[in-house]
Amino acid sequence: xxxxxxxxxxxxxxxxxxxxxxxxxxxETQSIVLCTDxxxxxxxxSPFGLYTIWEPEQLLSSxxxxxxxxxxxxxxxxxxxxxxxxxxxxxxxxxxxxEVEIKPNVLLxxxxxxxLTQNNRMxxxxxxxNISDEVNFGIGLSFRxxxxxx
Numbered sequence: 001x002x003x004x005x006x007x008x009x010x011x012x013x014x015x016x017x018x019x020x021x022x023x024x025x026x027x028e029t030q031s032i033v034l035c036t037d038x039x040x041x042x043x044x045x046s047p048f049g050l051y052t053i054w055e056p057e058q059l060l061s062s063x064x065x066x067x068x069x070x071x072x073x074x075x076x077x078x079x080x081x082x083x084x085x086x087x088x089x090x091x092x093x094x095x096x097x098x099e100v101e102i103k104p105n106v107l108l109x110x111x112x113x114x115x116l117t118q119n120n121r122m123x124x125x126x127x128x129x130n131i132s133d134e135v136n137f138g139i140g141l142s143f144r145x146x147x148x149x150x
Contacts, residue, residue, distance in 0.1 A: 024140025
């Protein structure tokens with residue numbers, strides 16, 4: 001009984017922080033987009049997050065050292081209660097002889113339900129616009145759960 005009470009008191013003292021994450025797909029390039037909208041886990045809401053884009057041409061063998069490096073990595077900022085996200089980053093282009101070229105990348109995301117309800121932590125669709133060498137549209141699903149913390 002004493003152990004049960006102690007465990008209950010410990011669980012009461014744990015404070016959880018909510019955050020949303022987006023998983024998306026860009027059909028034109030067959031790319032997977034992973035976004036997290038709060039990289040600061042010490043506050044309930046932080047407007048800054050990260051995004052990454054994994055393209056199918058990047059699927060290398062597990063013995064290649066480039067296997068675990070995302071092709072595109074960037075930071076984003078949430079505006080209007082997380083209904084609009086603007087991100088900027090870079091795309092790595094592997095050249096012969098293991099040389100790299102980094103191209104700018106912009107990812108814009110719009111969450112219509114979050115805009116209407118002004119609730120920044122809800123499940124919503126995500127309409128995406130990716131601007132790099134070309135302009136591509138994508139769609140995704142924004143969850144109220146976090147992807148960047150275990």
